[in-house]
Amino acid sequence: QVQLVESGGGLVQAGGSLRLSCAASGRTFSNYAMAWFRQAPGKEREFAASISEGGGGTNYVDSVKGRFTISRDNAKNTVYLQMNSLKPEDTAVYYCAAGIAVGLTRVENYDYWGQGTQVTVSS
DSSP states (O other): OEEEEEEOOEEEETTOOEEEEEEEEESOGGGSEEEEEEEOTTSOOEEEEEEOTTSOOEEEOGGGTTTEEEEEETTTTEEEEEEOSOOGGGOEEEEEEEESSSSOOSGGGOOEEOOOEEEEEEO
16 A cells, blocks of 8 residues: 655645645555646546656646656655646646556556645636
8 A cells, every 4th residue: 555645735826836745655655656637626637747666757748748847756755746837727636646657647547546735826
């Protein structure tokens, strides 16, 4: 089992920045690819970004490329999502997830999930 706890969400104006963190415990963190998904009200959960076990490979949905950066610190068992130039359409609950395959974008590809953290971007 892997337990994931997100933090860092909040309310920010359009154009602002937030940094999300996801702390992992349980099984060896460095064995897992990690991802961030998001779910807006009334919409399905969608992929935002992923990172390989060692951090050398990343993948982003087109709508966040150039604005969001995923990173990880395996010594701290933590994955981050730096979000810059935020837009109102980025408003969602953000979830981190752990899986054993790299670069996948579907919810069913990930085995462990956090409880989510709310990000609200005002216009």
